[in-house]
């Protein structure tokens with residue numbers, strides 16, 4: 001993926017800098033869901049902790065570089081932009097900031113086409129733990145979107161998890177993770193999430209999980225829609241689609257459950273199987289049309 005050619009987003013809050021690099025009990029608590037069953041939507045309900053060594057590896061000196069005093073062309077912006085010396089940019093952060101910027105461009109155009117206005121979400125880059133309006137979360141919970149404060153939360157150490165634990169390396173796999181969370185934001189703006197909350201509150205666990213799967217698969221499809229436009233503008237490279245599909249497969253509930261407990265329990269699925277996640281991602285990726293992402297209308301998603 002040619003993410004270096006994507007526009008940097010201005011909607012990033014980097015709070016990784018103020019975190020101490022050792023001590024404490026960083027991976028204990030997991031996540032508390034605040035107010036309402038599923039305000040907080042997690043891409044992966046990880047059932048395990050995260051290896052602290054992986055975090056030590058990413059202690060890169062924290063805050064983004066200060067803007068350079070040199071005059072900037074219109075095309076560049078302070079921070080992670082091209083004016084930062086090669087090697088100074090944390091690639092995981094750089095990718096995140098630029099993929100987010102690109103999703104802003106794509107969804108702004110798509111909302112415009114629908115006669116509506118896209119209000120971009122904020123991306124909070126954190127390390128180890130973070131407090132959102134949906135509660136406190138640790139890195140072990142994986143990236144998530146909080147509808148209450150309209151922010152995406154990402155510890156970029158998850159990208160290493162994706163590669164090492166889930167066997168899904170590659171930058172487009174990382175982009176898929178971000179685009180999926182942006183997909184939840186799109187659902188929030190479109191009112192889908194509000195409808196989901198209202199409906200889910202009246203359901204038993206099994207039915208609520210089934211509805212949650214549809215919500216998650218739609219976010220996968222929306223991630224694919226973004227991918228379609230990235231491809232159309234020549235920002236993808238050969239193999240990227242496969243990388244994205246591999247990531248979608250790797251974070252399928254069945255894949256994760258089999259990996260962690262040796263078998264899969266379909267009623268416990270909240271995100272969808274590997275096959276479902278790949279199929280809906282592909283639906284968006286091949287059509288570029290959000291209207292094809294109506295997982296709620298599909299008889300069997």
Ligand SMILES: [Zn+2]
Nearest residue numbers: 041042043216
């Ligand atoms: Zn999700």
